[in-house]
Amino acid sequence: MQNLTFGQHADGTWGLAHSAEEATAMGFWAFHVDTLFWAVVLGFSFYFLFGSVARKANSGVPTRFQSAIEIIVEFVDTSVRESFHGTSKFIAPLALTLFVWIFFMNFMDLIPVDWLPWLATQAGVHYQKVVPTTDVNATMGMSLTVFVLILYYSIRIKGVGGFIAELTGQPFASNSLAGKFVFFLPNLLLETIALIAKPVSLGLRLFGNLYAGELIFILIALIFTAGSGFIAAGLSSLFGEHIPAWFWVLATASVFATLWLNLQGKLDNKKTLWLLLVEMLLVGGLAFLGGQLMHFAWAVFHLIIVTLQAFIFMMLTIVYLSMAHEHH
Amino acid sequence: MNINATLILQSIAMMIFVWFCMKFLWPPLLKAMDERRERIAEGLAASDRAEKELEAAKATVDQQIREARDKAGEIVDQASQRHSQIVDQAKDDAIVERNRQVSAAEADISQAANQAREELRSSVANLAVLGASRILEKEVDADTHRELLDKLIAEI
Numbered sequence: 001m002q003n004l005t006f007g008q009h010a011d012g013t014w015g016l017a018h019s020a021e022e023a024t025a026m027g028f029w030a031f032h033v034d035t036l037f038w039a040v041v042l043g044f045s046f047y048f049l050f051g052s053v054a055r056k057a058n059s060g061v062p063t064r065f066q067s068a069i070e071i072i073v074e075f076v077d078t079s080v081r082e083s084f085h086g087t088s089k090f091i092a093p094l095a096l097t098l099f100v101w102i103f104f105m106n107f108m109d110l111i112p113v114d115w116l117p118w119l120a121t122q123a124g125v126h127y128q129k130v131v132p133t134t135d136v137n138a139t140m141g142m143s144l145t146v147f148v149l150i151l152y153y154s155i156r157i158k159g160v161g162g163f164i165a166e167l168t169g170q171p172f173a174s175n176s177l178a179g180k181f182v183f184f185l186p187n188l189l190l191e192t193i194a195l196i197a198k199p200v201s202l203g204l205r206l207f208g209n210l211y212a213g214e215l216i217f218i219l220i221a222l223i224f225t226a227g228s229g230f231i232a233a234g235l236s237s238l239f240g241e242h243i244p245a246w247f248w249v250l251a252t253a254s255v256f257a258t259l260w261l262n263l264q265g266k267l268d269n270k271k272t273l274w275l276l277l278v279e280m281l282l283v284g285g286l287a288f289l290g291g292q293l294m295h296f297a298w299a300v301f302h303l304i305i306v307t308l309q310a311f312i313f314m315m316l317t318i319v320y321l322s323m324a325h326e327h328h
Numbered sequence: 329m330n331i332n333a334t335l336i337l338q339s340i341a342m343m344i345f346v347w348f349c350m351k352f353l354w355p356p357l358l359k360a361m362d363e364r365r366e367r368i369a370e371g372l373a374a375s376d377r378a379e380k381e382l383e384a385a386k387a388t389v390d391q392q393i394r395e396a397r398d399k400a401g402e403i404v405d406q407a408s409q410r411h412s413q414i415v416d417q418a419k420d421d422a423i424v425e426r427n428r429q430v431s432a433a434e435a436d437i438s439q440a441a442n443q444a445r446e447e448l449r450s451s452v453a454n455l456a457v458l459g460a461s462r463i464l465e466k467e468v469d470a471d472t473h474r475e476l477l478d479k480l481i482a483e484i
Binding site for chain 2 (some may be wrong): 003005007023024026027028029030031032035036039040043046047050051053054055057058059060062069070073074077089090092093094096097098101132135136137138140141142144145
């Protein structure tokens with residue numbers, strides 16, 4: 001899995017990296033185009049989704065969609081009220097944006113891992129990672145912004161002196177000047193570590209959870225591929241060495257179509273079962289079924305992780321900023 | 329995993345989205361929700377009030393119905409009283425009238441009887457005088473025997 005990286009080549013020209021080595025060689029001044037693209041697309045979908053409700057928002061009878069959006073807003077608002085004990089017009093919108101945006105970015109993980117990259121490949125783009133939160137740059141970018149906000153609010157509320165006092169006056173406290181002098185450095189060291197640990201843990205927690213989740217999806221896909229090698233051999237004789245991705249897309253789509261027809265009542269259960277069996281045998285036998293089931297199971301579990309991590313990021317941001325607002 | 333300037337752009341993107349949210353999403357949504365909460369609270373209060381008013385109205389209606397029922401009972405009682413009064417009165421009147429008529433009839437009867445008796449008596453006297461004169465073959469002097477005759481008549 002390689003990000004689509006835009007940066008300066010070794011020869012001085014700017015362009016997209018063609019390999020992982022080239023991307024690394026570009027150094028710091030390079031950009032993951034895919035990460036930024038999806039982050040911005042998802043950010044705008046958050047904005048338009050909530051904006052479509054906000055524009056028409058009134059105190060009359062809400063539509064179902066408006067209610068759904070309002071439940072999320074209410075939930076975030078309650079969380080902020082419970083955890084943040086200052087008055088700020090900024091914290092609640094920040095929390096809402098982080099929660100929904102991160103949830104959307106995480107949610108991209110539940111789209112089968114190779115579909116969108118395959119589409120990108122068809123369009124001539126060879127590297128594509130569609131889940132921005134599996135890119136450490138994205139998560140650290142957000143957590144560092146939170147860090148800057150922590151510093152900003154700490155200094156604005158407590159003043160520079162107050163903030164320095166907070167960094168150097170604890171955890172070892174002393175009333176005498178000599179004691180203060182002695183504890184100055186250990187306190188500064190410990191408090192600085194504690195301070196730096198906030199954004200690092202915040203960003204890496206999100207990244208780690210999502211990256212691991214994606215890896216497990218890939219792992220399941222690999223197991224399933226190995227298991228269905230027999231059928232794959234048969235398919236290879238049909239399609240040549242590489243089975244095109246659209247075949248898998250088609251197969252999955254046909255399975256979903258069958259299930260959908262069953263749900264619509266247009267197919268009875270017996271026919272549905274037979275049809276599913278035939279479809280699965282055709283594209284990968286029981287390994288396919290096993291793979292599908294494992295994917296499904298992990299996707300359900302991952303759905304919890306996706307939501308939970310978005311929530312944790314939001315809550316910790318609120319808590320950190322609340323701490324920045326409080327005097328010790 | 330390369331740390332690169334994506335970090336900075338992501339951070340800028342985040343600030344922009346947060347600013348958008350703070351400026352255009354949060355205030356109208358919260359305003360609408362707060363207004364609705366207020367309206368719902370008002371509606372609930374109004375319904376409570378209406379319920380209380382309904383209770384009061386029901387109590388008034390009950391009271392009025394009870395009063396009306398009492399009044400109706402009173403009227404019926406009065407009517408039946410009056411009815412029996414009228415009936416009694418009529419009965420009394422009838423009795424008085426009957427007695428009056430009976431006594432009048434009795435008076436008529438006794439008068440007629442007396443008259444008949446008088447007539448009978450006088451005719452008996454005449455008959456007696458006539459009979460006596462026939463027997464004696466001579467005229468009985470009516471005046472001379474008046475006293476005797478009257479006694480005779482009274483004895484009849």
